[in-house]
Amino acid sequence: MTSPESPDRAHPSDEALNDFLGLLGYSSLGSFALLAEDAAHAPDMASRLMLSRMAAGELAGIDRVEFLVAERGGDFDALMASYRDLFAGYLLRAVPRDWWERLVRSYVGYNMIQDMLRNLASCVPEGLRAETAASVGSSGHDDFVAAVLTPVIASEPQLAARLGLWGRRVVGEALTIVQRLFQEHPALIEFACGEQDPGLRIQRLVTDLQAEHSRRLRRLGLNA
């Protein structure tokens, strides 16, 4: 496969690559923290064990990402730290009032970030694609939440209405994060698939993310 759209797609600079690897690393660490916090709030032992295992699984690829950064002379901790405040903002602006809202927050935000990383990882240059794609996990978090929430939502219309509103609020926060991400780290745009024009590239990515989000909400029985 070739990347005809842009001659520099095949050879991103080490700096741009490290920016992307820092994002991968911080996403692992942030997802670990998010799922571990959810696990700590789980109302039953089975959910707690399941979410704890998913959290631990998020770190499975981070050693490799750290190595790739070191190979390029990057400072992994500093690269990761450059994403910290941005992602912390999502959690601060979307504080759940109960277990259901907590599940929806992670269902929306965590899975959107995974979709975005999958998109970016699928568009990195060939030589590095397999390595970076491997670090975007498929934890089964969406299946877990759907199995828990779908029957509850189907049987409780008031909760369904509240979670529908909540879902719209948190997706707004999540999309804001995605857009600010590319504003704060313009080198990442290089890694997004598609058109030459950077603005169009991001627009297409966001459209794809929204479509995936709508599909996921419908799966729960909620309107996106």
Add this chain to the structure above:
Amino acid sequence: MTSPESPDRAHPSDEALNDFLGLLGYSSLGSFALLAEDAAHAPDMASRLMLSRMAAGELAGIDRVEFLVAERGGDFDALMASYRDLFAGYLLRAVPRDWWERLVRSYVGYNMIQDMLRNLASCVPEGLRAETAASVGSSGHDDFVAAVLTPVIASEPQLAARLGLWGRRVVGEALTIVQRLFQEHPALIEFACGEQDPGLRIQRLVTDLQAEHSRRLRRLGLNA
């Protein structure tokens, strides 16, 4: 090796064994939660990554423990749940006021539980010893905390005094947990090494735990 002290040491009942495996499982899950919470409070990215990795590592053996319980017809989630409130009590009664107190709380409590599990695992019947010992990790948490705290304690006498007091308080809470553990789960006494008399067995275990604790505090430059 034989176990001459007690004829039933070689063949604990499945019920007693499941009680012990439930403790191993819950300790993994509880240690995961403790270290993940510490990671979330870490002041720098390197410490956060280190503690997150240690947390994830705590779950490495839990699949095997779950399998051993299922093999004996036990309900893993219910067995783990029987330890939840006891261990949660330690965290509720020892709320740290800053990062240093948080590090000391885990240094004291987490490492004491690991010592206790190592002691019990070393005394289970031969056939099961290797399997259970493998699930008691050596995460390097004590080395990490010693590397961080020893220079700080050496250079700040006021902090050293405060952490010395704090260490004595949290070890009191930790030893209370250990003693209540055997009161609430008397079948576990079967797994402790040593004398015939159950009371003496626990007494010896507690003495060993205190000695290890004192050694660990001295390593930081604190008096136990």
